[in-house]
Amino acid sequence: MAKDIYVFVECKDGTIRKASLELLSKARELTEKTFSNVYAVAVGFGMNEIAEDLKFFADKVIIVDNQDLKDYRWDTYRGVLEYIIKKYNPFMVFGVATATGKDLFPRLAARLNTAIIADAIGIEYEGEEIKVRKPFFGGKILSWMAFRHGIAPVITFRPNSFAIEKRQTGGEIVEETVEIKKDPRLTTLKLNKGSNHKVDLQEADFIICGGRGMKGSEHFRILEEIAYIMNGRVGASRAVVDSKWREYDDQVGKSGKTVAPKVYIGCGISGALHHTMGMDTSKTIVAINKDPNAPIFQYADYGIVDDLFAILPALKEELKKTKEEN
Amino acid sequence: MKILVFIKHVADTEARILISSDKKTLEIENKYTMSFFDEFAVEEALRIKEKLKEGQVVVCTFGNKKAIEALRTAVAMGADSAFLIDNTDMENDDPMVNAKVLSGFAKREGFDLILCGRQAIDDENACLGPMIAEFLDIPHVSTITKLEIIEIKKILVESEIEGGTALTEVQLPALLTVQKGLNEPRVPLITGVMKAMKTAVPVVDPSEFGIIKNELNNESRTYVLSYEPPSGRPPVKIVEGEAADIKVKNLIELLRNEARAI
Numbered sequence: 033m034a035k036d037i038y039v040f041v042e043c044k045d046g047t048i049r050k051a052s053l054e055l056l057s058k059a060r061e062l063t064e065k066t067f068s069n070v071y072a073v074a075v076g077f078g079m080n081e082i083a084e085d086l087k088f089f090a091d092k093v094i095i096v097d098n099q100d101l102k103d104y105r106w107d108t109y110r111g112v113l114e115y116i117i118k119k120y121n122p123f124m125v126f127g128v129a130t131a132t133g134k135d136l137f138p139r140l141a142a143r144l145n146t147a148i149i150a151d152a153i154g155i156e157y158e159g160e161e162i163k164v165r166k167p168f169f170g171g172k173i174l175s176w177m178a179f180r181h182g183i184a185p186v187i188t189f190r191p192n193s194f195a196i197e198k199r200q201t202g203g204e205i206v207e208e209t210v211e212i213k214k215d216p217r218l219t220t221l222k223l224n225k226g227s228n229h230k231v232d233l234q235e236a237d238f239i240i241c242g243g244r245g246m247k248g249s250e251h252f253r254i255l256e257e258i259a260y261i262m263n264g265r266v267g268a269s270r271a272v273v274d275s276k277w278r279e280y281d282d283q284v285g286k287s288g289k290t291v292a293p294k295v296y297i298g299c300g301i302s303g304a305l306h307h308t309m310g311m312d313t314s315k316t317i318v319a320i321n322k323d324p325n326a327p328i329f330q331y332a333d334y335g336i337v338d339d340l341f342a343i344l345p346a347l348k349e350e351l352k353k354t355k356e357e358n
Numbered sequence: 359m360k361i362l363v364f365i366k367h368v369a370d371t372e373a374r375i376l377i378s379s380d381k382k383t384l385e386i387e388n389k390y391t392m393s394f395f396d397e398f399a400v401e402e403a404l405r406i407k408e409k410l411k412e413g414q415v416v417v418c419t420f421g422n423k424k425a426i427e428a429l430r431t432a433v434a435m436g437a438d439s440a441f442l443i444d445n446t447d448m449e450n451d452d453p454m455v456n457a458k459v460l461s462g463f464a465k466r467e468g469f470d471l472i473l474c475g476r477q478a479i480d481d482e483n484a485c486l487g488p489m490i491a492e493f494l495d496i497p498h499v500s501t502i503t504k505l506e507i508i509e510i511k512k513i514l515v516e517s518e519i520e521g522g523t524a525l526t527e528v529q530l531p532a533l534l535t536v537q538k539g540l541n542e543p544r545v546p547l548i549t550g551v552m553k554a555m556k557t558a559v560p561v562v563d564p565s566e567f568g569i570i571k572n573e574l575n576n577e578s579r580t581y582v583l584s585y586e587p588p589s590g591r592p593p594v595k596i597v598e599g600e601a602a603d604i605k606v607k608n609l610i611e612l613l614r615n616e617a618r619a620i
Binding site: 107138143146148179225309312319 | 369371384479483484485488489491492496498499500514521522523525527581592605614619
């Protein structure tokens with residue numbers, strides 16, 4: 033039996049989200065072992081360019097292009113995915129555990145009465161069986177989970193879980209027409225999609241995070257400059273958000289966002305459990321703190337014990353040079 | 359208005375967690391609390407009732423006997439009644455099973471509105487809310503940050519969406535998952551705590567609403583193969599240098615050539 037994997041692709045500002053490309057790349061690695069296909073499923077409005085780009089990440093690209101799908105809603109998107117899954121009968125369905133993924137996939141899984149594992153960070157074949165890596169308790173415990181039964185189980189993964197790999201040859205595009213049904217009980221009155229074009233915190237490769245040691249909102253400017261150079265994002269500890277130096281949207285930690293960037297730099301962050309639970313699966317962690325006993329150093333790969341305000345300007349210059357050299 | 363609030367009793371952030379020698383089960387230190395985001399759900403339910411000057415706030419959890427503590431916290435905050443659906447002998451924590459049980463309870467109990475936290479802080483699944491809504495065939499909105507009752511069967515909510523916010527009009531009955539920032543959960547008053555101590559928390563068996571426990575185990579779609587601790591990082595390398603800029607130069611060198619991170 034074919035073990036085709038279907039990846040629900042999320043787009044943002046007319047481009048494919050990086051996290052979706054990660055899933056397509058991982059799906060390819062898995063399907064190569066079973067001589068099966070990767071299907072990219074992209075839903076929205078005005079999808080031609082996206083479809084062309086997706087060809088280099090999937091064997092087949094299913095496009096559902098409809099004006100009524102321009103903005104995400106769980107009711108319309110659920111209907112489309114339900115139709116696709118019932119028609120194509122996939123072996124597994126992958127999605128990203130973003131705000132959209134967390135809203136859509138549980139409802140879809142319940143609708144299909146199938147299995148779901150949410151917020152996973154890895155997946156492998158062990159012989160014939162699939163096993164899924166999922167953290168618990170803010171990363172204090174890791175698990176391997178498996179499916180007992182269920183048709184086309186759904187798995188959502190955190191952004192930054194897999195590497196992206198583009199293919200040499202392009203796949204085939206299939207356009208599907210699906211009747212769109214809106215739930216009359218929900219009326220969207222206003223969508224404010226944010227004009228700042230900031231990189232999504234959970235999707236960022238590079239996060240520079242400020243804590244109480246930043247001493248005030250005005251000092252976050254240099255972190256913004258560094259994040260800009262690195263095409264990354266500024267994060268903040270809970271103390272900083274509670275002091276209103278930064279927006280809640282920036283908060284990393286148990287009551288904020290869980291992040292796993294390639295590089296995390298903590299500036300003036302002590303490293304309370306609350307915070308480390310949200311960042312300790314980052315690939316490389318750097319801590320800058322003047323207190324050599326700050327707990328953050330227990331979670332870091334590299335540490336600098338010094339005054340932040342002496343380090344940050346130098347860090348900005350050095351990162352700028354590095355970027356220019358590349 | 360009848361409001362149901364579904365909460366979860368979870369291990370506290372500080373609780374020590376040990377993995378059994380066969381790697382199949384966890385031993386969790388006896389430090390539990392109501393899941394962080396659920397407190398905002400309880401608070402919002404109470405505020406709606408206070409504003410409308412009528413209504414009923416019912417809290418419920420699907421958990422073990424210890425979870426009565428979390429229910430009592432909600433009663434101490436001001437909830438009218440609390441129910442524990444006992445999950446003893448239930449094999450695991452599959453979202454599908456939990457959602458079926460809680461939607462069964464909701465059907466029996468009746469409701470105008472269901473509130474729950476946007477995700478539990480132990481598994482971070484964020485599955486339960488949308489799944490319950492699907493089983494009950496009612497609309498849902500995730501991660502709400504503002505709620506306003508506009509008429510008896512209609513509410514207005516602001517919610518977080520990818521990179522922004524949405525304003526949505528929702529017809530009741532509906533389910534909402536709540537985000538931090540919606541309100542400031544109150545600290546129970548001593549009178550509330552006294553009342554909570556005296557409040558009986560009925561233990562409900564899922565069979566009361568037609569769900570047979572043994573069959574539920576078959577409904578569980580996933581299971582844990584093994585638990586393990588995360589592979590710890592090697593000890594931190596403190597980057598030295600005579601001055602700040604030298605330290606930074608050395609750090610960049612390590613990030614480029616050793617970690618290959620930039």
